[in-house]
Amino acid sequence: MQLEEKLMSSFVAFESEVDTLAPVHDVREKALKSFEKLGFPTKKNEEWKYTPLNSLLKEDFHIFSKHDNTVEFKDVKQYFIHDIDTYKIVFVDGVYNSFLSETTHEGADICLLSAALAHSKYQKNITDYFHKIASKNDAFTSLNTAFAKEGAYIHIPEKKILEKPIQIIHFSTGNDTALMLQPRNLIIVGKQAEVQIIERHQSLSNQKVFTNSVTEIFADQRAQVDYYKIQNDQEEASLIDNTYIRQEKESNAKVHTFSFGGKLTRNNLNFYHNDEHIESTLKGITIIENKQLVDHHTLVHHASPNCESHQDYKGIYADTSTGVFNGKVIVEKEAQKTNAFQQNNNILIDDKATINSKPQLEIFADDVKCSHGCTIGQLDEDALFYLRTRGIPKKEAKALLTYAFANNVLESVQIPSVKSRINKIIATKLGVDLGFDV
Amino acid sequence: MLSIDNLHASVEDKSILNGISLDVKAGEVHAIMGPNGSGKSTLSAVIAGNENYEVSEGAILLNGEDIGELDAESRAHKGIFLSFQYPVEIPGVTVTNFIKTAINASRKAQGLDEMPAKEMLKKIREKATLLEIDSRFLSRSLNQGFSGGEKKRNEIFQMAMLEPKLAILDETDSGLDIDALRIVANGVNKLRNENNAIVVITHYQRLLDYIVPDFVHVLHEGKIVKSGTKELAMELEEKGYDWIKKGA
Numbered sequence: 001m002q003l004e005e006k007l008m009s010s011f012v013a014f015e016s017e018v019d020t021l022a023p024v025h026d027v028r029e030k031a032l033k034s035f036e037k038l039g040f041p042t043k044k045n046e047e048w049k050y051t052p053l054n055s056l057l058k059e060d061f062h063i064f065s066k067h068d069n070t071v072e073f074k075d076v077k078q079y080f081i082h083d084i085d086t087y088k089i090v091f092v093d094g095v096y097n098s099f100l101s102e103t104t105h106e107g108a109d110i111c112l113l114s115a116a117l118a119h120s121k122y123q124k125n126i127t128d129y130f131h132k133i134a135s136k137n138d139a140f141t142s143l144n145t146a147f148a149k150e151g152a153y154i155h156i157p158e159k160k161i162l163e164k165p166i167q168i169i170h171f172s173t174g175n176d177t178a179l180m181l182q183p184r185n186l187i188i189v190g191k192q193a194e195v196q197i198i199e200r201h202q203s204l205s206n207q208k209v210f211t212n213s214v215t216e217i218f219a220d221q222r223a224q225v226d227y228y229k230i231q232n233d234q235e236e237a238s239l240i241d242n243t244y245i246r247q248e249k250e251s252n253a254k255v256h257t258f259s260f261g262g263k264l265t266r267n268n269l270n271f272y273h274n275d276e277h278i279e280s281t282l283k284g285i286t287i288i289e290n291k292q293l294v295d296h297h298t299l300v301h302h303a304s305p306n307c308e309s310h311q312d313y314k315g316i317y318a319d320t321s322t323g324v325f326n327g328k329v330i331v332e333k334e335a336q337k338t339n340a341f342q343q344n345n346n347i348l349i350d351d352k353a354t355i356n357s358k359p360q361l362e363i364f365a366d367d368v369k370c371s372h373g374c375t376i377g378q379l380d381e382d383a384l385f386y387l388r389t390r391g392i393p394k395k396e397a398k399a400l401l402t403y404a405f406a407n408n409v410l411e412s413v414q415i416p417s418v419k420s421r422i423n424k425i426i427a428t429k430l431g432v433d434l435g436f437d438v
Numbered sequence: 439m440l441s442i443d444n445l446h447a448s449v450e451d452k453s454i455l456n457g458i459s460l461d462v463k464a465g466e467v468h469a470i471m472g473p474n475g476s477g478k479s480t481l482s483a484v485i486a487g488n489e490n491y492e493v494s495e496g497a498i499l500l501n502g503e504d505i506g507e508l509d510a511e512s513r514a515h516k517g518i519f520l521s522f523q524y525p526v527e528i529p530g531v532t533v534t535n536f537i538k539t540a541i542n543a544s545r546k547a548q549g550l551d552e553m554p555a556k557e558m559l560k561k562i563r564e565k566a567t568l569l570e571i572d573s574r575f576l577s578r579s580l581n582q583g584f585s586g587g588e589k590k591r592n593e594i595f596q597m598a599m600l601e602p603k604l605a606i607l608d609e610t611d612s613g614l615d616i617d618a619l620r621i622v623a624n625g626v627n628k629l630r631n632e633n634n635a636i637v638v639i640t641h642y643q644r645l646l647d648y649i650v651p652d653f654v655h656v657l658h659e660g661k662i663v664k665s666g667t668k669e670l671a672m673e674l675e676e677k678g679y680d681w682i683k684k685g686a
Contacts, residue, residue: 390514392539
């Protein structure tokens with residue numbers, strides 16, 4: 001396999017750019033060995049059964065960007081949530097862009113992983129948190145870890161309630177044909193601290209781009225994490241997102257994933273509970289068309305009593321697009337009084353669209369409430385007729401019903417600007433003007 | 439206004455309407471009564487343009503124009519309104535936003551600009567008052583969690599907003615308590631004028647105490663077996679439908 005070999009041999013070149021004496025480099029080297037052993041997953045791997053990687057991995061991706069790439073704000077403004085004040089950590093072809101960014105060290109550290117790795121004052125956090133919950137047995141996570149050097153570093157100290165959201169945006173210019181990006185984010189949210197984060201990967205051309213991203217999030221006691229992933233990329237952009245969240249006592253973490261575009265998008269979203277009275281929310285809306293594929297692999301690991309998790313994923317698939325939902329919930333023997341809910345509802349707009357939906361519940365405790373539900377259907381004909389008798393044309397009527405179908409995922413979006421942005425993207429996706437501001 | 443001639447309709451090869459003829463003039467209220475399964479709801483669905491029904495014979499004319507080939511939205515644009523027995527819930531779309539969307543869709547089809555926001559708001563307030571609807575109701579998601587009465591009131595509110603030429607009220611009285619029935623009927627009566635027409639479809643005579651019809655037709659096995667004035671409705675209430683069934 002070409003890409004695999006290329007990556008292995010690129011590691012030496014990579015080492016010339018980083019501090020090989022830093023403790024983190026041991027972690028990288030171990031991860032590289034792990035990747036070498038694991039190799040890229042094939043269709044035989046149950047976790048990748050419905051998401052074939054062959055065509056993606058046969059591309060001759062550049063591992064490092066050869067160009068010094070810049071972009072003008074006016075050309076990329078549309079990809080920001082720009083009607084509210086936010087912190088911004090922006091990368092162009094994997095390189096930090098200070099011109100587009102707005103970082104801080106006042107009251108909280110909202111900056112770069114490369115800076116955190118380089119400076120001694122962050123050493124403790126790096127030692128305590130870096131690569132502590134990311135999987136050691138996942139090929140893509142290992143690969144990312146081996147090449148980890150840049151991404152967002154966010155540390156919200158105890159009791160700090162961040163007053164404005166943080167946007168993490170990765171642009172790819174397409175100046176390099178076929179570029180592979182491996183951002184690595186580390187997010188530490190202290191006791192009773194609160195943060196809202198919006199993450200986006202955006203290709204600015206039709207060139208092939210493959211992003212393999214890893215994010216580790218630590219939510220300490222009573223911390224509140226509200227995270228939004230906006231995935232509305234170009235037809236030739238693929239993303240494998242690996243997000244790991246560890247929650248402490250009475251913390252609340254929510255991740256909303258909006259998947260509207262890209263060639264192949266795989267979301268591995270993993271929640272680990274480390275104490276009691278934790279709440280986790282995983283929600284998503286997927287609306288895709290053509291040959292696009294979106295795969296949501298979720299894991300909620302209930303390891304302590306009295307915790308809750310809520311999963312709600314809605315999917316709308318047109319043309320020959322493919323959806324995958326694999327929702328795994330583990331309830332350990334100790335995790336009595338767990339409430340774990342999972343819902344996955346899908347609409348297939350066209351006959352050739354596919355959804356593979358698989359709930360996986362592994363429950364070892366006996367006093368728990370766990371439920372899962374999955375539906376696959378078409379838009380309700382009676383509802384469509386109702387709207388049309390009100391004079392609403394078929395196309396708009398379908399869009400309204402689709403919007404209504406996905407709506408309860410939007411209800412829990414806490415940032416109004418994000419909600420209206422998602423509404424706009426949905427309206428554009430459905431090819432209609434929904435005719436009102438929501 | 440509405441002229442139906444020898445209408446035959448079926449669903450999945452099952453014949454439901456077997457030659458219905460009906461003339462409704464502007465300013466008139468017609469009641470169509472009949473036992474369950476007689477084809478009442480099918481008739482309303484077919485007039486409104488439900489594509490699940492196959493019209494095999496006959497014609498539906500609206501002001502002389504054959505609308506049989508038009509889709510449901512085009513019929514709505516021409517002034518046909520159907521109040522549903524079971525209105526559909528649409529989460530995330532408020533009553534106000536829904537009615538705006540509907541009105542502007544009709545205006546667009548007629549080559550008009552969107553209704554100015556101020557005018558829309560004024561009209562919404564006016565019609566809401568007519569149906570004793572308070573403003574909080576208008577910002578709720580359409581039909582979601584509505585009681586039976588609220589759903590029907592909302593249907594008539596939409597009718598008031600869209601100002602149809604021909605309104606078909608399908609079982610509008612079902613699921614209504616007497617207060618809700620009174621409000622809904624009052625609303626309908628206030629919307630009556632010499633330029634529009636109303637077809638009331640109902641199983642029971644009760645609604646007709648409030649919305650008094652000019653003509654009553656009895657449907658049985660997909661045919662109008664008897665027509666008369668409002669006294670016919672009372673006779674039906676007294677004798678039940680068996681009398682009609684035997685006579686048919």
